[in-house]
Amino acid sequence: MRILLVDETPERAEGLRAALARAGHEVMAQLPDTLALLSQIETLQPDLIIVDTDSPGRDMLEHLCAVTERTPRPVVMFTFDGSHERIREAIHAGVSAYVVGRPDQREVAPLIEEAVVRFQHFQALRRQLQEARSRLAERKVIERAKGLLMKHRGMAEEEAYHALRRLAMARNQRIAEVARRVLDMAELIG
The missing domain is CATH 3.40.50.2300 (Response regulator)
Incomplete structure (x- = not known):
């Protein structure tokens, strides 16, 4: 090292x-x-x-x-x-x-190994937490976009979700990206 x-x-x-x-x-x-x-x-x-x-x-x-x-x-x-x-x-x-x-000089190498293992474990937990936060934020965006479609287009919840999903598949994008665009457009239009 x-x-x-x-x-x-x-x-x-x-x-x-x-x-x-x-x-x-x-x-x-x-x-x-x-x-x-x-x-x-x-x-x-x-x-x-x-x-x-x-x-x-x-x-x-x-x-x-x-x-x-x-x-x-x-x-x-x-x-x-x-x-x-x-x-x-x-x-x-x-x-x-x-x-x-x-x-003691013999303890230095095991202490370094311990620190590296703890560090790697902590970094993995940090990544998992970030991924969970990201997924939660995406779900919130999707839920808001579904709600918007349900309110303004008179769609049922499942129908709104499938509309977002179809659009995402057609544009080769993630459903959260499409949902963000729907919310952005709704904000633009007012």
């Missing part, structure tokens, strides 16, 4: 770099803080981000939040701050594995 390492302490980072190299990972770059994190991610395209800090501050968590929104990556955080509030904040910012204390 190609890793971007964030650690304000160069000496501490060297030990982690060595453990990562032994596990077969490549540290692409090391940053002293998260200020340039987003631009470095866009430039380097790492597979994973490791943040090694005594305690994640508000600015660090905000930068991680921006990363999660724009270019999501698995994030492993090593810290000495075990407060429940800080853990919650880090997880909400997109941290996949929050590790309190310094891991």
Whole structure:
């Protein structure tokens, strides 16, 4: 894996770099803080981000939040701050594995694997949620278009649906696209 390492302490980072190299990972770059994190991610395209800090501050968590929104990556955080509030904040910012204390060198590879699996699982859930929201929005549009046809054309519900469906098939479009056009035309006409 190609890793971007964030650690304000160069000496501490060297030990982690060595453990990562032994596990077969490549540290692409090391940053002293998260200020340039987003631009470095866009430039380097790492597979994973490791943040090694005594305690994640508000600015660090905000930068991680921006990363999660724009270019999501698995994030492993090593810290000495075990407060429940800080853990919650880090997880909400997109941290996949929050590790309190310094891991043994043998634990680094399994922790990375855990973070990647959690990240992939979360991304799959996020996609499913987006798809469900999209389907729900499409259903609402179709229902509104059916209602419009029922009201203005005196059609039964099933008849309105079949009219939308026939038009969608004839134009080789999705029924939701046809329903949107029906609503747009009704709005235009008034």
